[in-house]
Amino acid sequence: MEIRDLTPAERRVWRAFPRGRRVDFTDRPPGPERTVRAKVLRALLLTQGAADGEVASLRMTAARITGRLDLKYATVEHPVSLHGCHFDEVPFLYGARVRQFNLQGSHLPGLDAATIHVDGVLRVTGCRVTGLARLGGARISGALFCDGAEFGSPGVATALELNHVSVGRDLYGVGLAAHGTVRLNGAEVTGKVNLRDAVLDAPGGTALNAKLLTVGSNVSLDELQAQGEVRLHGARIPGQLGLTGARLSEPGGTALDVGAVVIGSGADLTGLQAEGRIELHDATVTGPLDLSRARLTAPGGVVLDATSLTVGSNVVLHRLQAEGRVELRGATISGQLNCAGARFTNPGETALRASSCTIGELWLREDSLIEGAVNLRRSQIDMVHAEPGAWPDVVKLDGFVYTALNPRRPARERLPLLERDDDGYVPFAYEQLAASYRRIGDEAGVRAVQLARQRRHRGTLPWYARIWGYLQEVTVGYGFKPLRAAAWLVALLAAGTAAFGLHHPPPLKPDETPGFNALFYTLDLLLPIIDFGQEKAFKPQGGYQWLSYALILAGWVLATTIITGITRALSRQ
Structure with missing residues (x-):
């Protein structure tokens, strides 16, 4: 192409190119004075070189580019900067190799730059791309800038495709807007990904699909607004994942999928608002996971699925509001679970x-509100810090193991919780509570819990077994109140001594019978393992015979329960 075939606007660009000078059409009226044909730009980029001592580059501002800029598989040695330009047709840059490419503030009906190689920076900051922007498989040695850009239009399925892109530095998309899906599947970013304040609109679909994304630093989605699912499943983030103040909406579906992610520094989801399910299953977070003041809504379903979550620090749910089930089954939390x-x-x-679960500490306060059951079956927690009033009306505690229970409260304040177990009488739960009092040396608390356990157990027995239980409690408090047994013995001994002292039973063999002693005769009746020779020598009659039977029966009951109590005391030692 020769310069005589060019329009006045094109001649300006042609002459400025060898010296790398910018041609600004901002002061020219719309029309031919701003119009540059795409084939002219192609010829310029592929055939022309630099002037002596200069660096050639294509630099235009506010131009209208007509026709299709076709650089498929082309190698462009010169930087390209097209500020605020308007493209009539979709630029075709498939497989091209360029030095630097800057489309800042331009308007395009689409962008086909899949597998493009950029030796420096690719900048689409502030662009308006009404159709699909294809950059899948691109190799960008420097950074990719999409700040303030707008991609897609209502009804477009995919707005920005960055699948398997490789970015040598950072990916910036602060304030980016997309009508349709933004795809980052399998992308690799050496630096950080920053989509702070982005607005993604794909209701009923996927707003951001960054499955298997790999970054070298942080991912910031702070203040993100998304209609549709935000998917980071399987991502590798050695730094921090930020979603502070983000607002996500996918009612009836998954609003955020960060399942199976690996996060190094931590995940900050403070103030997150999500309508739909949050997926955190099988995720690994080396640092803290913070959901303070988050509001999660999925009525009647699972609102937060953190099954098999692994966190190396704390999980902070301070002032979290969750409507739906919070699922932490099988989680491992080295620090606190702060609720x-x-x-x-x-x-x-x-x-x-x-x-x-395996958890370092569980924190519940009385200002926590739980409407529904809490399931802690088979979990192991080193320390549970919970006021008695913090627990809901229904709990599930079978197999729940804990080492310490704070703050210290009398056993009578903790026992009602065990009575609210959904499984009814759970012996293990009583043993755990008794063990926690035993560790702090509160034997009175231990006895109170053990006595409560016997009473709950008695309620599960048939009527005849319950009678025996009532008898044990009345007599010796199931062995936990030995002084009560002593009092019964003293009372029965006094009554028997008085009764038989006033009415001596007749001897069986008058010639061989020792002298009668009402005290030792009563002891013979009460204590089955002691023989003073009195019981065998005398035989009471009438009502006194029935009294002797009653004393013998009472003696056996007291002896049995005392032996049971001694056995329990020894086993506790």
């Missing part, structure tokens, strides 16, 4: 399921 001031709402169902 202070949290509200779990799932009436008639399980509100918080933390079964089969």
Whole structure:
């Protein structure tokens, strides 16, 4: 192409190119004075070189580019900067190799730049791309800038495709807007990904699909607004994942999927608002996971699925509001699970399921509100810090193991919780509570728990076995109140001594019978293992015979229960 074939606007660009000078059409009226044909730009980029001592580059501002800019598989040695330009057709850059490419503030009907190689920076900051922007498989040695760009239009399925892109530095998309899906599947970003304040609109679909994303630092989605699912499943983030103040909406579906992710520094989801399910299952977070003041809504379903979650520090649910079931089954949390001031709402169902978990500390306060059951079956927690009033009306505690229970409260304040177990009488739960009092040396608390356990157990027995239980409690308090047995013995001994002292029973063999002693005769009747020779020598008659039978029976009952109590005392030692 020769310069005589060019329009005046194109001649300006042609002459400026060898010296790398910018051609600004901002002061020219719309029309031919701003119009540059795409084939002219192609010819310029592929055939022209630099002037002596200069660096050639294509630099235009506010131009209208007509026709299709076709650089498929082309190698462009010169930087390209097209600020605020308007493209009539979709640029075709498939497989091209360029030095730097800057489309800042331009308007395009689409962008086909899949597998493009950029030796420096690719900048689409502030662009308006009404159709699909294809950058899948791109190799960008520097950074990718999408700040303030707008991609897609209502009804477009995919707005920005960055699948398997490789970015040598950072990916910036602060304030990015997309009508349709933004795809980052399998992308690799050496630095960080920053989509703070982005607005993604794909209701009923996927707003951001970054499955298997790999970054070298942080991922910031702070203040993100998304209609549709945000998917980071399987991502590798050695730094921090930020979703502070984000607002996500996918009613009836999954609003956020960060399942199986690996996060190094921590995940900050403070103030997150999500309508739909949050997936955290099988995720690994080396640092803390913070959901303070988050509001999660999935009525009647699972609102937070953190099954098999692994956290190397704390999980903070301070003032969390969750409508639906919070699922932590099988989680491993090295530090605290802090639920202070949290509200779990799932009436008639399980509100918080933390079964089969291993947790350092669990914190519940009385300002926490739980509407629904709490399931801690088979979990192991080193320290449980919970006021008695913090627990809901229904709990599930079978197999729940804990080492310490704080703050210290009398056993009578802790026992009502065990009576609310959904499984009814759970012996293991009583043993655990008794063990916690034993560790702090509160033997009175231990006895209170053990006595309560016997009473609950008695309620599960048939009527005839319950009679024996009542008798044991009245006599010696199931062996936990030995002084009561001593009092019964003294009372029966006094009554028997008085009765037989006033009316001596007749001797069986008058010539061989020793002298009668009412005290030792009564002791002979009461204590089956002691023989003073009195019982065998005398035979009471009438009502006194029935009295002797009663004393013998009472003696056996007291002896049995005392032996049981001694056995329990020795086993506790």
